[in-house]
Structures are given as C-alpha cells and as structure tokens.
Amino acid sequence: MEAIVTRPAVSGCCRAVSASRTASSRLRLNTTPSAARQQSTTSRTKKALIVPPHATFFKLNGSSGPRHTTDQIIFNPPSSAPSPHHLTKADIEELRRLRAADPVANSVQNLARRYRCSKLFILMCCRAPQDHKDKIQAAEDAVKSRWGPRRRQAREERARRMGMLFSGEL
Amino acid sequence: MKRLRVDRWTSQLLVARPGAAASTPVSALRSAAVSRAAAVRHRSTAAAPQPLQEDDYFDGTDHPRFPPLESIPPRSISLPSPLPERALQSAKLAALHARLSLSPNVPLQTLARALVDASADANPEFNNTNLAFVGRTLINYHVAEMLMVRYPRLPMEILFGAMKGYAGPVSLHQVARSWGVEHAAAPGGEVDPGLLQFSLSKKGDAITGMGYKRAELEGIKKFKWRHGISSRVVFDNEFGEVVEDDEHDVEQLRARRDTEYGNQYTRALAQQAYSTAAWAVVGAIYTHCGREAAKNFIRAHVLSRTLDLSKLFVFKRPTRELSMLCAREEFELPVARLLSETGRLSRTPVFVVGIFSGKDKLGEAAAPSLEQARNKAAMNTLKAWYLYSPGEQARVPSDMLVDDAKPWEPAHIDMGEVISW
Numbered sequence: 001m002e003a004i005v006t007r008p009a010v011s012g013c014c015r016a017v018s019a020s021r022t023a024s025s026r027l028r029l030n031t032t033p034s035a036a037r038q039q040s041t042t043s044r045t046k047k048a049l050i051v052p053p054h055a056t057f058f059k060l061n062g063s064s065g066p067r068h069t070t071d072q073i074i075f076n077p078p079s080s081a082p083s084p085h086h087l088t089k090a091d092i093e094e095l096r097r098l099r100a101a102d103p104v105a106n107s108v109q110n111l112a113r114r115y116r117c118s119k120l121f122i123l124m125c126c127r128a129p130q131d132h133k134d135k136i137q138a139a140e141d142a143v144k145s146r147w148g149p150r151r152r153q154a155r156e157e158r159a160r161r162m163g164m165l166f167s168g169e170l
Numbered sequence: 171m172k173r174l175r176v177d178r179w180t181s182q183l184l185v186a187r188p189g190a191a192a193s194t195p196v197s198a199l200r201s202a203a204v205s206r207a208a209a210v211r212h213r214s215t216a217a218a219p220q221p222l223q224e225d226d227y228f229d230g231t232d233h234p235r236f237p238p239l240e241s242i243p244p245r246s247i248s249l250p251s252p253l254p255e256r257a258l259q260s261a262k263l264a265a266l267h268a269r270l271s272l273s274p275n276v277p278l279q280t281l282a283r284a285l286v287d288a289s290a291d292a293n294p295e296f297n298n299t300n301l302a303f304v305g306r307t308l309i310n311y312h313v314a315e316m317l318m319v320r321y322p323r324l325p326m327e328i329l330f331g332a333m334k335g336y337a338g339p340v341s342l343h344q345v346a347r348s349w350g351v352e353h354a355a356a357p358g359g360e361v362d363p364g365l366l367q368f369s370l371s372k373k374g375d376a377i378t379g380m381g382y383k384r385a386e387l388e389g390i391k392k393f394k395w396r397h398g399i400s401s402r403v404v405f406d407n408e409f410g411e412v413v414e415d416d417e418h419d420v421e422q423l424r425a426r427r428d429t430e431y432g433n434q435y436t437r438a439l440a441q442q443a444y445s446t447a448a449w450a451v452v453g454a455i456y457t458h459c460g461r462e463a464a465k466n467f468i469r470a471h472v473l474s475r476t477l478d479l480s481k482l483f484v485f486k487r488p489t490r491e492l493s494m495l496c497a498r499e500e501f502e503l504p505v506a507r508l509l510s511e512t513g514r515l516s517r518t519p520v521f522v523v524g525i526f527s528g529k530d531k532l533g534e535a536a537a538p539s540l541e542q543a544r545n546k547a548a549m550n551t552l553k554a555w556y557l558y559s560p561g562e563q564a565r566v567p568s569d570m571l572v573d574d575a576k577p578w579e580p581a582h583i584d585m586g587e588v589i590s591w
Contacts, residue, residue, distance in 0.1 A: 165542055166549070167484040 087115060096126040103132040242360050249359030251291035251367060257282035262352070262364025269350060270451070270467075275458045282363040284450035287443040288374025290357030290367040298450035299376035305452030305464075306379075310408050312468045313337045315566045321479065323556050323584045326399045328482050330410030335477045338409055339445035345471055346448040353440065368443035370427055370436050376446075381407035387414055399590055465568060480553050488548035492525065492532075495555060495588045502528035504551070506544045509534065523547045558582075 087095075095115060098106040099122075111126075112119045147155075164170045246253055257263055257278040267281055284298045291297045313336045317329060324332065335341060346366075357367035368374070382405050389395045390412060402410045423435035456464035485491065489506075496504050505526050513519040523543035524534045533551030537543035560582055570578055 162542070162545070165537075165545060166486065166488065168481060168549070170537075170542075170546075 087117060091115065092125050095122070099126040100129055103128045246359035250293070251286045251296050251357060252282065252359055252361060252363040254279045254282065254296075257363045260362055260364040262362055264364075266349065266351065266364060272455065273459045273463060276454055277458070280454045280458065281451070284454050285351065285363070285366045285447055286357075287366070287368035287446055288376035289369035289372055289439070289443070290374075292374070294376070297374070297376070298446060298453075299374070301450035301453035301457065302376075302446045303449075303453070304456055305449035305454075308452055308456055308464055309337045309342075309449065309468055309472055310380075312465060312566075312568065313472065314408075315568060316473055319564045319566045319581050320559050320562070321557060322560070322582045323558050324479070325556060325587055326403065326590075327410070328479065328556070330402070331482045332477060332479055334409040334411075335482070336472055336475065339441055341475065342445035342448040342472075343441045345475075346444040346451075349448075351444065351447060353443070366443060366447050368439060370439055371424065373439065373442070379407055379413070381405060381411075381413040383413050383415075387412065399587075461568075461571065479557060483549070483553060483556070485545075485549055485552070488545050488552055491589050492548045492552055495552065496527055498585070498588065501530075504532060504548075506547060508540070525551045552588075 095111060099111060108119050108122045111122045115122075144152075161170065240259060243253060243256070246256075260278070260282070263278050263282055263285075267276070267278060272281070280301075283296065284301055286297045288294075288297045288299050294300060310333070313333055314329075317324065317332050317336075321329075321332075351366050352364075353366040353368065354361040357369055361367060384390065384397075384405050386395060390397055391414070397406075397412065399410075402412075406412050420435050423433050426433060427436050452464055452467060455467050489504075492504050496502065506523050507526055509522040509524045511519065511521045514521075519538055520536055521538070521540050521543040522534065522536045523540070523546075525532045525544075525547045533547050533554060535543055535546035535550050537546045564581065565579070567578075567581075569575060
C-alpha cells in the first residue's frame with residue numbers, strides 16, 4: 001500500500017531520496033554535510049518542502065479538484081455468490097456413495113485426488129460410516145495408551161501453546 | 171484541560187442576578203449556601219428546639235447524639251428517593267456538576283434524577299430509566315459510528331467486542347467511578363441527592379437494554395447450540411450477547427449480602443447502577459443541551475478511552491483464513507517462506523517467517539518453531555488487513571448534522587466478513 005506522507009520533515013526526505021534517482025532534479029540527498037548546500041533561507045526551505053497532493057486526491061481523468069464530494073457510495077460490492085465448482089450434484093452423490101461403500105479404499109485423500117478438489121470439500125460433503133470412525137478412534141486410543149506421562153504432558157502443553165498463540169497471548 | 175472557565179470561578183458567588191430562576195445551578199448554589207447556614211445556626215443555638223415529629227424524622231439514629239447534617243423536609247423518610255428540590259442544597263451534586271463541566275442548562279434536579287436507579291425508586295418519573303435509555307442509544311450510536319468509520323474491516327465479532335470495550339457496562343461503570351460518583355449505603359428519601367442510589371436487595375425492572383429473549387435460550391445454555399453471527403446481530407443485545415434473565419442462582423448470594431462485605435451479586439448490582447447512571451447523565455445532557463453537547467461529552471468521556479483492538483482477535487485457522495482472504499481479493503496464493511533462522515538444533519531456536527503473495531510480503535513473525543512462526547505470520551497479516559484505518563481524523567456521518575458542514579466524502583466500506591463461523 002502506498003503511504004501518504006504528511007509530516008513535512010519526512011516528506012522532504014522522501015522527496016530528496018526519490019529525486020536523487022533522477023539526475024535532473026535540483027534537490028539531492030547529500031550524504032556529506034560539509035559538501036551540502038544549506039537550506040539557508042526560509043523561502044528556500046519552504047519551497048523545497050512543497051509536495052504536491054497525493055495522486056489519489058485528484059480525479060482519475062486528470063482534471064483538478066477534489067475527487068469525490070457527492071453523497072454516493074463509490075464502492076458498491078457485488079452480492080456474494082457461491083463460487084462455481086466443477087462437481088455436479090450427481091458427482092457429489094457418487095462421492096458419498098463411494099465413501100460409504102468402502103471408506104478405507106476411498107479415503108478422503110484418495111477421493112480429493114480423484115475428484116480434483118480439496119480434502120476439506122470432501123469432509124464437508126460426505127461422512128464416513130460410524131463403524132469406520134470407531135475403528136479409527138480405537139486405533140488412535142491404542143497409540144495414546146502407550147504414551148508415558150512425559151510425552152502426554154508435552155503434547156498437551158504444545159496444544160495449549162498453540163491455543164495461546166491464536167489468542168495472541170504468545 | 172481547556173475547560174477552565176475563569177470568569178465563572180467567583181462571579182457566581184459575588185454577582186446577584188435579580189431575576190435568576192431558582193432552577194439554574196448558579197442560583198442553586200447561592201440558595202443552598204444560605205439555607206444551609208441558616209439551618210446550622212438554628213441548630214447550634216438550640217434555644218427553642220422544634221418538636222420533632224417522630225414518625226417523619228425517625229430513621230433509626232439517635233438524633234441528639236448524631237444530629238443530621240442538614241434539615242430534611244418532613245415525610246422525606248417515607249419517600250423512596252430524595253425530593254427533587256433537595257438537589258439544590260447538595261454540595262456533592264454541585265461538585266459533580268462542576269467537575270463534569272456541564273452546561274448551566276442542565277439543572278441540578280435532572281442530575282440528581284440521573285443518580286436514582288430503578289431499583290431504588292420504581293416510579294419512572296423519579297428514576298433515571300428514561301434518561302438512561304436515551305443516553306445508552308446515543309453512546310452506542312457514536313461508538314458504533316466511530317468504529318465502523320475508523321476500522322471498516324473489523325469482523326463482526328471483534329466489532330461487538332470493541333463496542334463492549336468502549337460502551338459496555340463494565341467500562342461505563344469505570345467511567346462513572348472516575349467521575350467521583352459515590353453511592354449511598356441504602357436508598358431512601360433522606361440520603362444526599364448527590365449519592366448514587368440503588369438497592370442491594372433487588373434489581374430494578376427498568377428496560378434499558380436492547381435485544382430479544384430467544385425462544386431457544388434453554389438449548390443454547392444447556393447444549394451450547396450454535397448461534398451464528400447473523401442471528402446475534404438480529405436477536406442479541408448491542409454487544410452480541412444473548413439476552414437472558416440473570417436472576418437465577420442468586421438466591422444464596424442475595425441471602426448472604428448482609429453478612430459479607432460484598433459479593434458477586436452486589437458487585438453486579440453496583441456495576442449496573444453505575445453504568446445506568448453514566449448513560450443517564452448523557453441522556454440528561456442530550457435532553458437539556460442537545461445533540462452536539464451530548465456528542466462532545468461522549469467523545470470526551472467514552473471515545474477518548476484507549477482500547478487496543480489488536481488484542482481482541484482470537485483466530486482458529488489463520489492460514490486458512492488468509493488463503494480465503496487472498497482468494498477473495500484476487501491476490502496470489504499466500505506462501506510462507508523462511509526468512510532467517512538461528513539455533514535450529516538448540517533449546518531456544520528462532521525462526522523468522524514471512525508470508526508472501528507473489529512478490530509482495532504481507533506479513534512477518536518470529537517464533538520458536540516453524541509451525542508457530544507460520545501461524546503467527548498469518549495472524550499478523552490478517553490483523554494488518556482487518557485493522558486498516560483511514561486515520562484518526564476520518565469524518566463520521568454525524569459530523570454532517572452541523573449546519574456549516576463540509577460536503578461529505580464517502581467513507582471506505584468493506585466487502586464484509588472473510589470467514590464466518
């Protein structure tokens with residue numbers, strides 16, 4: 001985003017820096033103070049610090065004057081519309097059928113690759129059968145039951161740290 | 171402060187306007203001083219004590235040992251709140267009037283009424299319910315207007331939180347305390363009208379809030395039913411909180427209120443009474459001095475408070491939210507890149523991760539793990555987007571209500587929520 005510089009001292013510096021790129025400009029950024037031409041008079045300093053208003057303050061077609069002073073809303077956003085998707089309703093029905101029929105072979109990742117959509121979309125539109133969920137959960141619990149106190153505590157603390165990070169406490 | 175009015179420091183005591191009405195505070199101060207001096211002299215001589223009417227004056231204290239500080243009109247003990255004319259004699263009230271730099275147009279009687287809660291006096295002609303409703307709507311309007319113009323991209327949930335931070339009961343309770351408002355131990359007709367009066371045994375039944383009581387309230391409380399942001403805008407109060415009657419589970423606290431110094435219940439009642447008084451003072455200013463005076467008062471006492479909006483954010487999946495934002499705004503897909511690192515194999519590593527969209531760096535963060543650094547950088551990027559501000563001096567719609575207002579320049583209006591849960 002383009003910053004609009006309003007502080008006179010800073011704007012003078014900015015102008016000097018940008019002007020030093022073009023050799024034709026009168027005002028230069030001098031790094032050696034001894035060689036610098038001093039802004040000895042008030043009028044010279046004031047003249048050097050005159051910066052034209054930012055381009056956004058003018059009309060786009062180049063005419064002078066303030067840009068918009070009417071009582072209208074200039075930015076009228078389009079109403080939200082669902083993003084078009086390449087999957088039809090029949091595709092989604094088929095996807096659900098496949099997932100329910102063989103949740104192991106038709107895993108979320110496999111279906112996402114096959115239908116060229118995100119895993120999140122698969123998770124949104126279909127649900128695994130309950131016995132498959134129970135099986136997954138049992139396997140997970142078996143792994144967790146082998147954890148000792150240190151590993152368990154470390155994982156709990158890691159999760160809590162991530163929660164603190166998301167709420168801005170870390 | 172620039173509101174010191176030197177010409178009013180002494181002139182009110184020296185200059186006697188012949189036709190001054192008794193309702194103006196200036197003349198009120200004078201008459202209060204005179205009458206109080208008269209009362210004291212009368213009592214100090216004690217040559218001919220007036221026969222006290224026991225039923226009118228008896229308030230449970232031993233009057234010969236503890237004489238009252240001022241003469242109380244007859245039958246005021248039986249009233250729920252002080253008589254309006256006693257407002258003219260209250261030093262506390264005059265001090266509060268002066269401390270808030272209120273206009274002379276605000277009579278002391280109205281200020282006294284702003285300090286009577288509905289739980290002290292149920293009569294709406296003598297309590298502050300109506301004034302508080304006006305003041306509450308005004309404060310909410312000005313805070314909402316300021317936030318929407320100054321931070322046009324705030325998500326609705328953060329906007330609700332910011333509204334509560336500026337105009338919520340907790341904040342206004344602090345504001346009223348900072349004005350030096352003190353409360354009476356118990357309400358009654360004999361207390362000083364300059365004290366805030368509310369009951370510690372019951373809640374006033376005045377309706378000063380917004381919002382509707384939901385039909386599915388029990389389900390929301392018991393089963394944590396989802397109530398999305400859209401329904402919160404429509405049904406809930408101005409801070410997005412579910413409206414409920416919080417008079418449950420307080421029986422025990424209420425029973426203990428006299429044996430303890432104070433408990434959760436009494437503190438809640440005090441907080442409500444103080445915030446209602448703050449609303450009522452704003453309502454009084456609006457009633458007697460008009461729109462601009464009320465706006466200036468709100469700006470000085472409510473909007474001038476500092477609230478760090480960046481502390482209000484709580485994210486769930488910042489990386490996903492950021493990619494949705496970039497997709498919506500047609501930026502390139504955000505990519506996290508490791509900018510620098512140190513001590514990867516040590517106990518305290520530091521990773522600096524930047525989020526890039528094409529060639530533009532959107533945000534950066536440092537954290538002790540790669541995962542945390544990526545999430546933190548995404549959070550910083552999102553905060554930079556959400557907290558965009560056209561500047562402190564952005565004009566709000568109510569600035570246009572003055573007569574010589576410059577033509578309106580359209581404010582930035584954002585597209586809306588990036589993600590809604």
